[in-house]
Amino acid sequence: xxxxxxxxxxxxxxxxxxxxxxxxxxxxxxxxxxxxxxxxxxxxxxxxxxxxxxxxxxxxxxxxxxxxxxxxxxxxxxxxxxxxxxxxxxxxxxxxxxxxxxxxxxxxxxxxxxxxxxxxxxxxxxxxxxxxxxxxxxxxxxxxxxxxxxxxxxxxxxxxxxxxxxxxxxxxxxxxxxxxxxxxxxxxxxxxxxxxxxxxxxxxxxxxxxxxxxxxxxxxxxxxxxxxxxxxxxxx
Numbered sequence: 001x002x003x004x005x006x007x008x009x010x011x012x013x014x015x016x017x018x019x020x021x022x023x024x025x026x027x028x029x030x031x032x033x034x035x036x037x038x039x040x041x042x043x044x045x046x047x048x049x050x051x052x053x054x055x056x057x058x059x060x061x062x063x064x065x066x067x068x069x070x071x072x073x074x075x076x077x078x079x080x081x082x083x084x085x086x087x088x089x090x091x092x093x094x095x096x097x098x099x100x101x102x103x104x105x106x107x108x109x110x111x112x113x114x115x116x117x118x119x120x121x122x123x124x125x126x127x128x129x130x131x132x133x134x135x136x137x138x139x140x141x142x143x144x145x146x147x148x149x150x151x152x153x154x155x156x157x158x159x160x161x162x163x164x165x166x167x168x169x170x171x172x173x174x175x176x177x178x179x180x181x182x183x184x185x186x187x188x189x190x191x192x193x194x195x196x197x198x199x200x201x202x203x204x205x206x207x208x209x210x211x212x213x214x215x216x217x218x219x220x221x222x223x224x225x226x227x228x229x230x231x232x233x234x235x236x
Contacts, residue, residue, distance in 0.1 A: 053078045053142045054129065061120045061127070062149045063156070071107055071114040071131055071142065079139035080131065086114050091128040092121045092148075095157050100128075107131075124148045125155075126162035154179060161189045169193035184223035187213065191231050206231045 053075040057068045069090075073082040080086045086107045091100040101121060107114035120127070129144040147159040160176035161183075173190045176183060187209055194205050210231065217224055 052076075053139070054131070054144055056129075056144065056146060060149055060153075061146060062153065063120055063122045063124065063151055065120045066117060067120060067127075069105075069107075069116045069118070069129060072112075073114065074112060077141050079137070079141070080114070080133065082109060082112055082114060085133060087132055087134075088116055089130045089132055090118050091130075092124045093126050093128075093158070093162065094121055095123045095125055104132075120148055123156070125158040157183060158185065161186060164189050164193055166193050166197035169197065182221070184213075184217075184221055184227050187227040188223070188230055191227065191234060195234060202234055206235060 053072055055070045055072070057070075058065060061067050069088055071080070071086060071088070072078060073080055073084075087104050088107060089102065089104050091102050093100045101124075103118065105116040105118060107116045125148050127144075127146040127148060129142075129146070131139040131142045145162055147163060148156045149159070150156050155175075157180050158176070160172045160179075164172035169190060173186045176186045180186075190209070191202070191206050194202050198205065210228070213224075
């Protein structure tokens with residue numbers, strides 16, 4: 001909730017209203033709620049390479065799929081052994097939910113592998129897999145972020161944003177907006193990643209996007225208010 005306090009303290013609401021992007025009737029509570037929701041959903045999740053330590057089947061999970069998670073203790077870089085008790089913490093981010101749905105699954109020894117299964121929730125847009133032991137150990141190099149696809153095979157709303165990082169964020173945001181042009185969370189992600197990847201160009205990126213996008217928006221979508229709040233904090 002720290003970002004909410006920063007937004008309110010910086011009087012971002014007033015700045016947005018002065019520039020005509022939101023009405024002066026927009027309350028601090030509304031903006032705070034929008035920021036909090038988007039912050040939870042669009043947290044900065046980086047996809048970490050795990051080589052062959054972890055495999056997931058199907059590789060492109062859809063809503064309702066039963067997925068098989070395999071941890072290979074013999075693969076280069078694997079931290080855990082086959083004779084150790086290992087679990088996978090599965091976090092499923094669901095469209096519109098205020099927090100991820102989490103479960104902890106104990107992996108079962110199957111030959112030389114550790115395996116577990118779970119089902120993809122309806123309206124999920126991405127899964128995060130973290131491999132852990134009861135002693136608090138984790139295999140950070142094996143962490144996985146998986147895009148979730150709709151029943152028709154297209155990436156779910158917000159799925160591309162979950163894979164965005166400072167190296168690929170432009171491509172990820174473009175792909176998301178091609179499918180969901182009204183997902184204004186994409187601009188929050190774009191500007192946040194640009195603040196790391198292209199700090200020298202950040203002002204131009206934000207101002208150009210606002211100039212192009214703002215006139216097309218009807219009403220005051222919460223995700224756009226949240227993006228504006230972050231954007232104006234960066235332009236201070």
